[in-house]
Amino acid sequence: MLGIEAEVRAVSIDEARGADEMAQVVLATPEILDQLAGIPAEVIAINNIFDLGELGEKLKATLS
Amino acid sequence: MLSSYFGPGSIVTQGTSPSFVAAVTQSVSLLVTSGKTKLSYVDDVLESLKTLGPYFVIAPGLALAHAKPSDSVLAPGMALLRLDEPVISGSANDPVSLIFSMCSPNASEHVEMLGDFGQLMSTDQVMNNLLNASALSVIEDILFRYAL
Numbered sequence: 001m002l003g004i005e006a007e008v009r010a011v012s013i014d015e016a017r018g019a020d021e022m023a024q025v026v027l028a029t030p031e032i033l034d035q036l037a038g039i040p041a042e043v044i045a046i047n048n049i050f051d052l053g054e055l056g057e058k059l060k061a062t063l064s
Numbered sequence: 065m066l067s068s069y070f071g072p073g074s075i076v077t078q079g080t081s082p083s084f085v086a087a088v089t090q091s092v093s094l095l096v097t098s099g100k101t102k103l104s105y106v107d108d109v110l111e112s113l114k115t116l117g118p119y120f121v122i123a124p125g126l127a128l129a130h131a132k133p134s135d136s137v138l139a140p141g142m143a144l145l146r147l148d149e150p151v152i153s154g155s156a157n158d159p160v161s162l163i164f165s166m167c168s169p170n171a172s173e174h175v176e177m178l179g180d181f182g183q184l185m186s187t188d189q190v191m192n193n194l195l196n197a198s199a200l201s202v203i204e205d206i207l208f209r210y211a212l
Contacts, residue, residue, distance in 0.1 A: 010174040012132040013116075030156065031119035047156055049122040050186040 002056060004063070016041075025062055027055075066180040067208040069142040069166075071098025075207070077200055080149035084160065088113060088129045091145040091163040100141025101167045108136055109165070121155035123185065125195065130166040133174060137167045140177060146194065146203065161195055 009023070013035045016026055022040050030045045042062045048054055074094045081087035092109045095101045108131035113120075121127045143165040150159030166181070168174040184190055190206060197203045 008175060010171055010178060029119045029122060031117040035116065046122075048124060050126075050182055050191075051123070052186060 002059060002063075025059065066142070066177075066184060069100075069140050069177065070144075070207065071095075071100055071141060074098040074100075074141070074143040075146075075200060075203055076144070077146045077197075077203065078148070080147055081145075081151055084118065084127075084151045084153040085110070085113065087145060087147060087151050087160070087163045088127065088165075091127075091143055091165040092129050094143035094145065095141045095165050095167050098141065098143065100137070100139050100143075102136045102138065105131060105134075105136035105167055108132075108134060118153035118155040121153050121157045121160055123191070124157045125150065125160055126157070126162045126164065126185070126191065127153065127160050128164045128166055128181070130168075133168050133170050137169045139167075140169060140173050141165075141167045142177070142181070144203070144207070146197070162191075 013032060016036060017039055025042045025044060026036060026039065027044050027046050028036060030047065033043060033045055036043045044058050044062055046054060046058065076094060081090065088109065089106060092106045095105060096103050109129050112131050120129050145163040147161050147163070150161040152158050153160050166177060168177055193206050194203060197206065
């Protein structure tokens with residue numbers, strides 16, 4: 001869809017905060033954005049994780 | 065395969081629930097009774113909910129209750145509580161009728177399960193069909209038909 005390859009990991013909030021190799025992009029529901037404030041990654045709020053349109057649009061905007 | 069994660073008696077339909085917390089508790093308890101987690105996993109999930117809010121309401125009308133992999137998890141598992149009358153969680157995706165629960169023993173299995181689950185739920189009409197299913201057997205058919 002976006003023509004990119006990515007490694008995807010599921011991590012806890014603590015792991016996202018303390019990751020040795022920080023992800024370029026972190027996807028999260030809006031409720032936990034505050035918990036991720038300050039991490040060195042683009043944090044994207046996703047309302048509907050199954051909506052490929054929403055995912056594609058937000059990833060495209062972030063990565064462009 | 066997604067179907068292999070659902071243990072015996074792990075899918076339940078009922079009219080309503082007193083609250084979102086009660087519905088989550090009931091859904092996660094299905095993982096306990098189907099042999100996928102220890103009782104302590106229920107506390108793990110409720111503690112996350114109390115601390116973080118309804119972060120696992122990940123799509124309109126759908127929650128995927130879970131906690132991070134831990135010793136509370138005995139095997140990869142999923143469960144579903146479907147409510148005829150939805151409950152309010154406080155999420156922008158309210159009201160919630162489908163309360164799935166998930167447990168995984170490690171992060172890699174967690175990603176694999178989410179991938180299988182996401183593939184199913186993003187399939188056209190699956191969500192509506194689960195909401196409108198007239199019997200438990202119909203729900204099982206929907207969840208297992210795709211044999212992911």
